[in-house]
Amino acid sequence: MKEKRRSTLIILLSLAFGMLALTFASSALFRLFCEKTGHGGTTQVARKMPTRVENRMITVRFNADTQRDLPWEFKPLQKQITVKAGEVGLAYYHGKNKSSAHTVGMATYNVTPHKAGIYFNKVECFCFLEQHLEAGQETDFPVQFFIDPDIVKDPTMDDVDTITLSYTFFPLAKGTNLKW
Amino acid sequence: MAYAATADYVHVDDHPTGWRRWVLSTNHKDIGTMYILFGAFGALFGSVLSLLIRLQLAHPGGTLLAGEEFQIYNVVITAHGLLMIFFFVMPVLIGGFGNWFVPLMIGAPDMAFPRLNNISFWLLIPSLILLTLSIVVGSGAGTGWTFYPPLSSVGQPGAAVDFMLVSLHLAGASSILGAINFITTIFNMRAPGMTMHKVPLFVWGILITAFLLLLAVPVLAGAITMLLTDRGFGTTFFEPAGGGDPLLFQHLFWFFGHPEVYIMILPAFGVISQVISTFARKPVFGYLGMAYAMVSIGVIGFVVWAHHMFAVGLDVNVNAYFTAATLIIAVPTGIKIFSWIATMWGGSLTFETPMLYAIGFIILFVIGGVTGVTLANGGVDISLHDTYFVVAHFHYVLSMGALFGIFAGFYYWFPKMTGKMIPNWMGNIHFWITFIGVNVIFFPMHFLGLAGMPRRIPDYPDAFSAWNYVASIGAVMTFAGAIYFAFIVFYGFKWGKKAPANPWGEGATTLEWTLSSPPPFHTFETQPHIS
Numbered sequence: 001m002k003e004k005r006r007s008t009l010i011i012l013l014s015l016a017f018g019m020l021a022l023t024f025a026s027s028a029l030f031r032l033f034c035e036k037t038g039h040g041g042t043t044q045v046a047r048k049m050p051t052r053v054e055n056r057m058i059t060v061r062f063n064a065d066t067q068r069d070l071p072w073e074f075k076p077l078q079k080q081i082t083v084k085a086g087e088v089g090l091a092y093y094h095g096k097n098k099s100s101a102h103t104v105g106m107a108t109y110n111v112t113p114h115k116a117g118i119y120f121n122k123v124e125c126f127c128f129l130e131q132h133l134e135a136g137q138e139t140d141f142p143v144q145f146f147i148d149p150d151i152v153k154d155p156t157m158d159d160v161d162t163i164t165l166s167y168t169f170f171p172l173a174k175g176t177n178l179k180w
Numbered sequence: 181m182a183y184a185a186t187a188d189y190v191h192v193d194d195h196p197t198g199w200r201r202w203v204l205s206t207n208h209k210d211i212g213t214m215y216i217l218f219g220a221f222g223a224l225f226g227s228v229l230s231l232l233i234r235l236q237l238a239h240p241g242g243t244l245l246a247g248e249e250f251q252i253y254n255v256v257i258t259a260h261g262l263l264m265i266f267f268f269v270m271p272v273l274i275g276g277f278g279n280w281f282v283p284l285m286i287g288a289p290d291m292a293f294p295r296l297n298n299i300s301f302w303l304l305i306p307s308l309i310l311l312t313l314s315i316v317v318g319s320g321a322g323t324g325w326t327f328y329p330p331l332s333s334v335g336q337p338g339a340a341v342d343f344m345l346v347s348l349h350l351a352g353a354s355s356i357l358g359a360i361n362f363i364t365t366i367f368n369m370r371a372p373g374m375t376m377h378k379v380p381l382f383v384w385g386i387l388i389t390a391f392l393l394l395l396a397v398p399v400l401a402g403a404i405t406m407l408l409t410d411r412g413f414g415t416t417f418f419e420p421a422g423g424g425d426p427l428l429f430q431h432l433f434w435f436f437g438h439p440e441v442y443i444m445i446l447p448a449f450g451v452i453s454q455v456i457s458t459f460a461r462k463p464v465f466g467y468l469g470m471a472y473a474m475v476s477i478g479v480i481g482f483v484v485w486a487h488h489m490f491a492v493g494l495d496v497n498v499n500a501y502f503t504a505a506t507l508i509i510a511v512p513t514g515i516k517i518f519s520w521i522a523t524m525w526g527g528s529l530t531f532e533t534p535m536l537y538a539i540g541f542i543i544l545f546v547i548g549g550v551t552g553v554t555l556a557n558g559g560v561d562i563s564l565h566d567t568y569f570v571v572a573h574f575h576y577v578l579s580m581g582a583l584f585g586i587f588a589g590f591y592y593w594f595p596k597m598t599g600k601m602i603p604n605w606m607g608n609i610h611f612w613i614t615f616i617g618v619n620v621i622f623f624p625m626h627f628l629g630l631a632g633m634p635r636r637i638p639d640y641p642d643a644f645s646a647w648n649y650v651a652s653i654g655a656v657m658t659f660a661g662a663i664y665f666a667f668i669v670f671y672g673f674k675w676g677k678k679a680p681a682n683p684w685g686e687g688a689t690t691l692e693w694t695l696s697s698p699p700p701f702h703t704f705e706t707q708p709h710i711s
Contacts, residue, residue: 001368005292008364016356016398023402023432027417030428039495040427067421108420114495170421 038118041110043165045128046121046146053086054149063166064093070171071099072133077140086149088123093141093167097133104172106130112164115156119148120163130172195701203302206294207701208279211301213597215275216590218304222267227662229260234621234655236638240645245638253638254322255340259315261325262344265444266351267308269582273447274355274393275301277589278362278386280597284692284699285380287371287708292364296357303354310347314340324636326433329418329426333410342411345404352397352404359393362386371691373710377471380690381464384471385450388478389443395482396439403432427492434485442481444578445545446474448585449516452538454690455588456520459535460527461687466519473512473519480509490558491565499558506556513549517542532684533607537588540615541581548576551626566636569629575622587614594669595683599698600676606668613661620654 034042060083062076073096083089097103107127111120122128126141133139145165151157195201195210205211233256236242245253279297283290291297314321318338323331332341366387370379379387406417407429416422418429457464464470486494486502494502520542529535551573555561564570591607594600624647629635633644640648682693691708692699 004368005364008367009293009360012360012363012394016360016394019395019398020402023399024406026402026432027406027424027428030425030431039498040493106421106423114493115497168420172421 038116038120039114041112041114041117043109043111043117043120043122043145044148046123049088049123050086050121050146050149052149053084054152056085056149056152057082058085058147058151058160059162060089060091060145060147061162061164062091062093063164065166065168067168067170070103070105070169072097072103072105072169074167074169083147085147085151088144088146090142090144091165093126093143094138095131095133095141095169096138097136100135102132102134104130104132105169106172107167107169109165109167111166113160116147116151116160116163119151119154119157120165121146121148127167131169204298206290206298208283208291208294208297209597209699209701211297212276212279212281214301215271215279216277218301218308219268219270219272219276222263222271222308224662226260226263226268227659229256229263231655231659232256233260234652237640237648238652239649240640240642242639248319250638251319251322254324254636255315255320257636258321258324258327258344259311262311262348264579265325265440266348267304267311269444269578269586270351270355271304272586273444273451273582273589274362274386274389275304275358277382277451277593278358278389278447281593281692282362282365282383282386283369284695284703285383285690286366286369286374287691287704287710288365288369289702289704291361292369293361296361300354300358300361303350303357307347307350307354310343310350314344314347317343326437327407328433329407329410329429333407333418337411342408345408349401349404352401355393355397356401359390359397362390363394366390371704371708371710377468378710380450381453381467381470381474382447382450382690384474385446385448385453388474389446392439392443392446392478392481396436396443399432400436400440403429403436406432427489430489430492431485434488435482437488438485439478439481441574441578442477444582445585446478448541448582448589449474451585451589451592452520452541453523455534455538455592456523457689458592458684458687459530459532459538460524461529461685462523462527463689464519465522465525466515469515470519473515476512477509480505480512484509487556487558487561490561503556503558507553510549510553510556517546517549528687531608532591532604533602533611534588534592536608536611537584537591540611541584541588544576544580544584544618548573548578548581551576564629566634567629568625568633568635571635572622572625572629575618575625579622580618583614583618587611592684593692594672595679596692596695596697596699598673598676599679599696600672601679601683602668602672602676606671610661610665610668613664614658617654617658617661621651621658622654624648624650624654 034040059080061080062078064074064076066072066074075094077092077094081089081091109127111117122143122145124142124144126143196204202210202214232245236245236253245256317340321340321344323336323341366383409415410417410419416424418424418426453464453470484502484506486498487506490499555564555570555573591602594602628644628647633640679697681696682688695703
């Protein structure tokens, strides 16, 4: 009787601690899930350049936001560009530090419609790294991207002719060590 | 056991006296009693706050809770929600009725881990003290009971929110320990012949609740810990500036939060099954269906959490899944409702107070269930999200579902627990005051919500004033009913007739009715055998 109770206790305790461990792992798992599935419009990092170009025109629009604690002016230099699926596009954003202090920012990003995230590949992006701006400094931020030509094979993407790429710059807390 | 050899030593009612009996208690009945008293205090505390909310909202432009730019109002609604969930419904239904009647119903001598049981209860006292501190320290914790970041992380930096979070940590630890105790007891300590398919439905309700607690509360504990480190130690789990995601908190919170609503209602389901079977003088219709309906509600309850998040911008396919999964819960719930009705069908019905509360429960729970099916639709919810329609919905299932379950159980088991009878007519008057009162409060909230009144606001446009006034009248009425209830309990103790072992007749077939009222301190002297 006592042994039975003890073994039940051990099983139940490990269930509870297992759930607790999963919860702490969820932060990393959630990020991994978004990256792998494009959930929430998470864009992909290109491993290799596209090998073909499909005759499918897609308009990419650019959006820029800045969290209010970061004294930056941040805007896209072009409203939109139109590329073919598989064609590499290059766009620029412009950032200016309006304050009189050195500030560090890091941009979060996604695309809408969310389902296009899995097809939106970035070759090079300012959002991969933290950005330093000295007092009053201005700079252009490039983003190089392409849309996976396989998008033409996916019937659920047939209605997608416009993709909005969105960035929000956040101030980077001191001492934060980022591994995105 | 040490005394067993001494033939003339009667230890049935032997117990420590004075404060030792309670503070050091390892007796499931005494601990159950303390849980019920604790829950009654939490209920009173939470009800006073809800009355304050309704007084603030009785007329447009209310100033009662307007202090600190309405932060006081935010603090009051936050504390109201947390008190009612963690310090009223859970202690009374699980800790109170569960501790009292699970061992009795399965023929066990006590809980599996009596000292753990003591810890579970006494953890709640510091927890409640911390929650009280979160109301009064600084400008209070005004985050809502869901404490979403960034409001709860960077929005309210004062110590009050930390007090609230640590309070929930303690309440959560108490719940997990209690859950382990219940599961171990039910799995290992049933009397001979009491197979799992013979245990009363109340025990099934507690068992499934305990599993939900065991799997859901650690997730809350983890989320709270991350929030605390975000607040105090510079981590960025939920802070986009450091690569975190505030939506992750909502996922974690509702992964706990949705099972939590079943944690509150499943024990009430169990109580209602016992009460209806007793007063219909028939066994419950479809016992196995009833038990496994609760199992499937518990299981499905873990895969529907994002229906609380339809408006956060999830993908349309994700919303479609969570809509469909949520609607499926209506099936086992329907099985329960129809089985209760089928139990009453052709039964020899009498309408003592517990039965009135049980029937009231069915009516109100169905209303809350129907609005739940409405809100389960992701498309509809975009429009109704965070309106008073949602407030009406969850108060119909919880404030009235769980509350009526508690009252049904309390009137049903009061003679057993105390050995005193409460006159039927007194309880029946209380039922009608409460039934009418809560409907006057919450039914108009459907109209307010459909008309677009948002929840969690301390003031509103004049167009909403009429139904708000009606709701406030209902709140005063219900509160008067609560005071009358306190009088009834006092009357029962002071002047109530002595209760026989089984006051409810041949329909009361579970084991607790084979014992005297109140039962001896230690049960069972001879182990029951179930054939």
